[in-house]
Amino acid sequence: MISDLFSLNVLIGILTSGVRLATSYLYAAIGETFGQISGVLNLGVEGIMLVSAYAGYIVVLKTEDPWLGLLAAILVGMVMGVATAFISVTLKADQGISGIGVYLFGLGFSDLLFRVTVKSPQILKGFGDVAIPVLSDLPVIGHIFFNHNILVYGAFLLVPVAWFVLNRTTFGLKIRAVGQNPEAADSLGISVARMRYATLMIGGGLSGVAGASLSIALLNMFQQNITAGQGFIAVALVYFGAWKPYRVMLGCLLFSMVNALQLWIQTLGIPIPSDIALMMPYVLTIVALVFAARSVVTQPAALTKPFERGE
Amino acid sequence: MKRLLFVLALIAIIATIAACAPAPTPAPTAAPPTKAPEVKPTEAPKPTAVPPTAAPKPTDAPKPTDAPKPTEAPKPTVAPTAAAAAKPFRVAVIMPSAKNDLAFSQSMVDALTKVQTELGKDKFEFAYTDGLGNVPDAAAAIRDYAGKGFDLVIAHGSQYGASLADIAPDFPKTAFAWGTAADTFASKGVKNINAYTVQxxxxxxxxxxxxxxxxxxxxxxxxxxxxxxxxxxxxxxxxxxxxxxxxxxxxxxxxxxxxxxxxxxxxxxxxxxxxxxxxxxxxxxxxxxxxxxxxxxxxxxxxxxxxxxxxxxxxxxxxxxYDWSPFIKQMIDNTKAGKLGGEVMIGTLKNKVLVIDYxxxxxxxxxxxxxxxxxxxxxxxxxxxxxxx
Amino acid sequence: MKNFDFSRLNPIIVPLIAGGLGLLVGALMLLALGANPLEAYAAMMQGAFGSTNSLANTMVKACPLLFVGVGTCIAYRCGVINIGGEGQLVIGALFATAVALTFQDAPAWFLVPAGLFAGFVGGAFWGGIAGVLKVKFNVNEVLSTIMLNSIAGFIMTFLLTGVLIDPTTADKAIKIPQTQRLPAASDLWRWVPTSFHGGILLGVVIAALIYVLLWRTTIGYRIRAVGFNPKAARYAGIAVQRYQLLAFLLSGALAGLGGAVELYGVTPHRLFSEGGTISFTSNAGFNGIVAALFGSLHPLGTIPASFLFGALLVGANSLQRTVQVPSAFVITLDGLIVVFVVASQIWAQKRSVKRVDEARASVVKAETT
CATH class of the missing domain: 3.40.50.2300 (Response regulator)
Structure with a gap:
C-alpha cells in the first residue's frame, strides 16, 4: 500500500490537487500581503471571503454568468476592504479585534443571506476546467499545471504581477514606505491613509476572488462556513512567506500539497489515523518555517500600528 | 522569577480549593428525584405577577426557595387530558448543523414538516434552533424550550445526551427525545426521555x-x-x-x-x-x-x-x-397518553424509517x-x- | 458633582452607545427577516439578565472569555499576539480530562485542584510551543498560533475517537466521539439549581492576581516594558525573549485553566468532538480576545467586558429561540457589535490611551535608570 504512494499516477494526482487547492489560499494570501506590507494586519479575510463567496454564488445562480459572479465577488470584497480600512485606518481601531469582528459578521451574514435567498443548497455551473492548448498535452506537467479552471491560472499569474507591483513600481515603493516608516513617508508627502485604503481595497478584492474561487469554480456551491478556516490559514501563510509573493506562493503550495498527500494516504488505505494525516499540513508548515526562518526576517515595522500624525 | 511563578501557582491552587471545594450539601448532578418538583422552570417566562426587576443583581435575585410553586407552574399544555387536544401539540428541536443542510439536521426538519402537513398546522407546531455545535449552548436551549411549555423537546444530536439526562428530571411533565442514541437513561431513574437511532x-x-x-x-x-x-x-x-x-x-x-x-x-x-x-x-x-x-x-x-x-x-x-416521522407520531401518541419517555426506537428498513429513495x-x-x-x-x-x- | 468630568466616563459610555448602534443595525435585519425587533430584544434582555438562572448562564458563558481575556492582556501587554486561545482551551481541557479519568476514585479535594492545575499546565504547554517557536526559531506567533489551533482540534478528535472515548460505545461503529462523564468528584461547586459554578469566582480571583502581577511586581513591570518598547527594554538589561516566552506561557496557561474550568464546571462534564475546536470552545478563544480589548487590555476591565459579552451571546441565543430567526443571525449580531464597539474605541480611549502611554513611558524610564 505504501508503495502505491510512490507511483507516477499518485504523484501527478498530489501535484494536481495541490495546485488546485492552493488557488483560494493564494488569492487571499497575496491580498493580505499587500495590506500587511502597508502596515495593516487584516484578520477579517475569512469573513470577506465568505460574503464574497456568497455574492459570487447568488449572481451566478441568477444570471448563469460566472464572470458577472466574479465581478460581484470582487466588488463585495472591495467594499468590505474599504470598510475594514475605515475601521482600522480612519478610526484607528485595533486591527486584530476588528478582523475578528469582520470574520464573525461575514460568517453569520453570508449564511443568513443564503438561507433567506436560496434556502436549500444548489450546485451551479461555474468556471469549468479549461485545458490550455498544446501545453496541456505535455506529459505529466500538462495535467498538473494546464488543465484547470481559469481562476487557478489567474492565481499563479497574480504572483509575478504582485511581485512587480510591490518591488518595481512607485506605487509599491509607497506601500513599503508607509509600512516601514509612516512618519517619514508622511513627511515626503505620501498619504499614509490613502495608501492603506488602497492596499486594503486590493486585499479585499483578492479575498473576494478567493471566496469566488470556492463558490463558483472549485465547489460550485455555497454553504454555511464554506471557507472553513481558509482565510485564517492564508493570513498565517503570509507570515510564512515573509511578505514576499514568491515565498507566499511556496507556502500555499506546500500547505496544499501536503493536504493533497494526506488525502491520498487515506484513499490508498495506508493505516495512519485520519486525524494524524489531517494534522500534517499544519505541522509541516510550522516545521518548514523553523528551518526557513533562521535568517532573520523583519516584519513591516509599522504592522498593526495605526498611524498618528506627529503632534 | 521562578519563585514568584511558583508562589502564584500556589495561590491559584489555594484559591481554587477555596472557591471550588465540594459543596457541603451533596449535589449529585442527576437531580435527586425527591427535589425534582421544587426545581423551577429555568429561564422560563415567569408568571406575570413577578415584577421585572430593572437592575438585576445576583444578590437581589430570588432564592431558589422563592421560586414559583410547581402547582402554579405556567405549563399549560402538558396535561394529557381531552382539553389538551384543542391546543396544538408543540415540538421544539435542537440541531447541530444548519436546518437546510441536506443531511442530518434537515432529515428531522423534513420529518417534522411532513407530520405537520398530515396533522394540520392548527394541531401541530414546531420551533427549532439549529447550528448548535456547542453542547452547553444546546443545553441552555433545551432548558429554555422545556420551560416555555413545549410538549416534546427533541435533542437531535448524539452529543446532547448527557445534558439531556441532567435537564429532563427538572421538567417531569415534558417529554424529551434524544437521537441518534439508544439510551433513555431509564437506568438512572429518568422517565421522560425517548431515544431514537438508525441502523x-x-x-x-x-x-x-x-x-x-x-x-x-x-x-x-x-x-x-x-x-x-x-x-x-x-x-x-x-x-x-x-x-x-x-x-x-x-x-x-x-x-x-x-x-x-x-x-x-x-x-x-x-x-x-x-x-x-x-x-x-x-x-x-x-x-x-x-x-x-x-x-x-x-x-x-x-x-x-x-x-x-x-x-x-x-x-x-x-x-x-432518514424519515423520522413515524417516530415523531409515535411520541406524540405516547405523550398524549401520558407516557413521556422510556421508548427506544430504532429506525430500520423494516419500519420504514430508513427509506431507499431512488x-x-x-x-x-x-x-x-x-x-x-x-x-x-x-x-x-x-x-x-x-x-x- | 458639578465639576465632574464626564469625558472620564467615555470608556464606559462610548462602547455602550456603539453596541446600541450595532443592535440598531441588527434591528433592521430583524425587520427584514419579518421579526419584531422590540420583541426580539426584549427576549434578549430577558435571556441574559431576566432571572437568576439567566444571570448565571450569562456568567457561565463569560467564564472562558474571562480566562482567555486575562491571558490576552498579558500577551498584548508584552507585545506578543496570542490568537491561540482556541487550541489552548482544548489542550487544557484534555489535560484536565486525563487527570479526571486517571484518578476516577480520588476525592474532590484532590481531583479538582489537580485537574485545574493540569489544565493550567496544558495551556502553558500549548502556548509555550508558540513562545519557543517565536523566541528560539523566529517563527511568527500569528502563524504558529493559527496552526496550533487546528492541530489541537485534530488531537482532540484523535483522542476522543481513540483512547479517551467513552468505553460504553467504544466498540460500536456508531460510537460517539466523546469521553465518559467525568467522575462527579471533579465537578466544581455549583449553586444549585442555577448553572453558576465556582470557576467563575476563580476567574475573578485570577484576574485580580494578574492585575497585581502586571502592575505591582517587577516581573509585571518588565513584561510591560518589553511590550512598550522592546529595544529600550533590552537596553535596560531586560531579557526580552525570556519575558516574551513567559507571556506566552502565562497567557496559554490561563486559557488552558479556562478550558479545565469549563470542563469541570459546566454540564455535560465531558469533552465532545465534532471535528475542530469549536464544538468545545464555541469560539471563546476568539471572543476572549475581543473581551480583553473591550476591557482596555486590563485584567480588571476584562471582568465586566466578559460579562457583557457573555450576556450578548446568551441573550442572542435566547432571541433566536423566541422570534425563530435563523441562528446565523446570532453570529451576525455578534460580529456587528464587535465591529461597532472596536470602531468606537477612538472616542473612548483618546484620554486613557494618553494616560497609558505616559505610564508606559515612566515604566521604561524607571527600568532604565
Whole structure:
C-alpha cells in the first residue's frame, strides 16, 4: 500500500490537487500581503471571503454568468476592504479585534443571506476546467499545471504581477514606505491613509476572488462556513512567506500539497489515523518555517500600528 | 522569577480549593428525584405577577426557595387530558448543523414538516434552533424550550445526551427525545426521555450492493467527517455491501475531521476519482462539496440522511433517507397518553424509517434494481446481515 | 458633582452607545427577516439578565472569555499576539480530562485542584510551543498560533475517537466521539439549581492576581516594558525573549485553566468532538480576545467586558429561540457589535490611551535608570 504512494499516477494526482487547492489560499494570501506590507494586519479575510463567496454564488445562480459572479465577488470584497480600512485606518481601531469582528459578521451574514435567498443548497455551473492548448498535452506537467479552471491560472499569474507591483513600481515603493516608516513617508508627502485604503481595497478584492474561487469554480456551491478556516490559514501563510509573493506562493503550495498527500494516504488505505494525516499540513508548515526562518526576517515595522500624525 | 511563578501557582491552587471545594450539601448532578418538583422552570417566562426587576443583581435575585410553586407552574399544555387536544401539540428541536443542510439536521426538519402537513398546522407546531455545535449552548436551549411549555423537546444530536439526562428530571411533565442514541437513561431513574437511532448500515449496505454492481472500475469510495456516529455506520455498511457483492472491489475511505469543510470533502472526492473510483458516497452536510465534484466528473453518487437528488439528478443513483416521522407520531401518541419517555426506537428498513429513495431520472438497470429490492427484503427478513456492530 | 468630568466616563459610555448602534443595525435585519425587533430584544434582555438562572448562564458563558481575556492582556501587554486561545482551551481541557479519568476514585479535594492545575499546565504547554517557536526559531506567533489551533482540534478528535472515548460505545461503529462523564468528584461547586459554578469566582480571583502581577511586581513591570518598547527594554538589561516566552506561557496557561474550568464546571462534564475546536470552545478563544480589548487590555476591565459579552451571546441565543430567526443571525449580531464597539474605541480611549502611554513611558524610564 505504501508503495502505491510512490507511483507516477499518485504523484501527478498530489501535484494536481495541490495546485488546485492552493488557488483560494493564494488569492487571499497575496491580498493580505499587500495590506500587511502597508502596515495593516487584516484578520477579517475569512469573513470577506465568505460574503464574497456568497455574492459570487447568488449572481451566478441568477444570471448563469460566472464572470458577472466574479465581478460581484470582487466588488463585495472591495467594499468590505474599504470598510475594514475605515475601521482600522480612519478610526484607528485595533486591527486584530476588528478582523475578528469582520470574520464573525461575514460568517453569520453570508449564511443568513443564503438561507433567506436560496434556502436549500444548489450546485451551479461555474468556471469549468479549461485545458490550455498544446501545453496541456505535455506529459505529466500538462495535467498538473494546464488543465484547470481559469481562476487557478489567474492565481499563479497574480504572483509575478504582485511581485512587480510591490518591488518595481512607485506605487509599491509607497506601500513599503508607509509600512516601514509612516512618519517619514508622511513627511515626503505620501498619504499614509490613502495608501492603506488602497492596499486594503486590493486585499479585499483578492479575498473576494478567493471566496469566488470556492463558490463558483472549485465547489460550485455555497454553504454555511464554506471557507472553513481558509482565510485564517492564508493570513498565517503570509507570515510564512515573509511578505514576499514568491515565498507566499511556496507556502500555499506546500500547505496544499501536503493536504493533497494526506488525502491520498487515506484513499490508498495506508493505516495512519485520519486525524494524524489531517494534522500534517499544519505541522509541516510550522516545521518548514523553523528551518526557513533562521535568517532573520523583519516584519513591516509599522504592522498593526495605526498611524498618528506627529503632534 | 521562578519563585514568584511558583508562589502564584500556589495561590491559584489555594484559591481554587477555596472557591471550588465540594459543596457541603451533596449535589449529585442527576437531580435527586425527591427535589425534582421544587426545581423551577429555568429561564422560563415567569408568571406575570413577578415584577421585572430593572437592575438585576445576583444578590437581589430570588432564592431558589422563592421560586414559583410547581402547582402554579405556567405549563399549560402538558396535561394529557381531552382539553389538551384543542391546543396544538408543540415540538421544539435542537440541531447541530444548519436546518437546510441536506443531511442530518434537515432529515428531522423534513420529518417534522411532513407530520405537520398530515396533522394540520392548527394541531401541530414546531420551533427549532439549529447550528448548535456547542453542547452547553444546546443545553441552555433545551432548558429554555422545556420551560416555555413545549410538549416534546427533541435533542437531535448524539452529543446532547448527557445534558439531556441532567435537564429532563427538572421538567417531569415534558417529554424529551434524544437521537441518534439508544439510551433513555431509564437506568438512572429518568422517565421522560425517548431515544431514537438508525441502523444506517442497512441503507449503506444496500447502496454498497448497487454501487458494486454499477462500478466499472472495481473501485468505489466513501467520505465522512469523523469515524463515528451514524455516518460511520453508513460507511461500514456501504463497504460490507460492496464487498459482499464483489469480493475484489476496492473501497476507499476518507475522513476529513470536519462536518463543515466542503472544500476538503471535494478534494477527497477528486482524489478518489483520480485513484480510479467511479462510484462515491458520503455523510455529513459537507458532502455537497463532494457531490459537486461527482456531478462535474460524471461519477455516480449515493446520498445519505436526506435526499440529495436535487443537487445532481444525473449522477445521484439513490439516497438513504432518514424519515423520522413515524417516530415523531409515535411520541406524540405516547405523550398524549401520558407516557413521556422510556421508548427506544430504532429506525430500520423494516419500519420504514430508513427509506431507499431512488432517483427517477437515473435509469437503474432492471437486474440491479431487482438485486437491490431483494437485498432490502433480505435485510428486512433478517436473511442478510450487514455484519456491522 | 458639578465639576465632574464626564469625558472620564467615555470608556464606559462610548462602547455602550456603539453596541446600541450595532443592535440598531441588527434591528433592521430583524425587520427584514419579518421579526419584531422590540420583541426580539426584549427576549434578549430577558435571556441574559431576566432571572437568576439567566444571570448565571450569562456568567457561565463569560467564564472562558474571562480566562482567555486575562491571558490576552498579558500577551498584548508584552507585545506578543496570542490568537491561540482556541487550541489552548482544548489542550487544557484534555489535560484536565486525563487527570479526571486517571484518578476516577480520588476525592474532590484532590481531583479538582489537580485537574485545574493540569489544565493550567496544558495551556502553558500549548502556548509555550508558540513562545519557543517565536523566541528560539523566529517563527511568527500569528502563524504558529493559527496552526496550533487546528492541530489541537485534530488531537482532540484523535483522542476522543481513540483512547479517551467513552468505553460504553467504544466498540460500536456508531460510537460517539466523546469521553465518559467525568467522575462527579471533579465537578466544581455549583449553586444549585442555577448553572453558576465556582470557576467563575476563580476567574475573578485570577484576574485580580494578574492585575497585581502586571502592575505591582517587577516581573509585571518588565513584561510591560518589553511590550512598550522592546529595544529600550533590552537596553535596560531586560531579557526580552525570556519575558516574551513567559507571556506566552502565562497567557496559554490561563486559557488552558479556562478550558479545565469549563470542563469541570459546566454540564455535560465531558469533552465532545465534532471535528475542530469549536464544538468545545464555541469560539471563546476568539471572543476572549475581543473581551480583553473591550476591557482596555486590563485584567480588571476584562471582568465586566466578559460579562457583557457573555450576556450578548446568551441573550442572542435566547432571541433566536423566541422570534425563530435563523441562528446565523446570532453570529451576525455578534460580529456587528464587535465591529461597532472596536470602531468606537477612538472616542473612548483618546484620554486613557494618553494616560497609558505616559505610564508606559515612566515604566521604561524607571527600568532604565
Amino acid at each position: 444506517s448500515d442497512q441503507g449503506g449496505y444496500v447502496e454498497g450492493v448497487i454501487a458494486a454492481k454499477l462500478s466499472k472500475s472495481g473501485s468505489v469510495g466513501a467520505i465522512g467527517p469523523v469515524p463515528a456516529g451514524d455516518g460511520n455506520l453508513t460507511i461500514l455498511g456501504f463497504e460490507a455491501g460492496a464487498k459482499a457483492t464483489n469480493p475484489n472491489i476496492k473501497v476507499a475511505k476518507t475522513f476529513t475531521n470536519d462536518f463543515n469543510n466542503a472544500a476538503l470533502m471535494s478534494q477527497a472526492a477528486q482524489t478518489m476519482i483520480a485513484a480510479g473510483a467511479d462510484v462515491l458516497t458520503g455523510t455529513s452536510q459537507a458532502v455537497v462539496g463532494a457531490i459537486s465534484v461527482a456531478k462535474d466528473k460524471n461519477v455516480l453518487w449515493f446520498g445519505n440522511q436526506s435526499a440529495q437528488t436535487s443537487l445532481a439528478n444525473k449522477v445521484v443513483v439513490a439516497n438513504q433517507v 432517483n427517477k431520472d437515473y435509469a437503474l438497470p432492471a437486474d440491479v434494481k431487482k438485486l437491490a429490492d431483494d437485498t432490502v427484503q433480505g435485510l428486512i427478513d433478517g436473511k442478510i446481515q450487514t455484519g456491522v456492530k
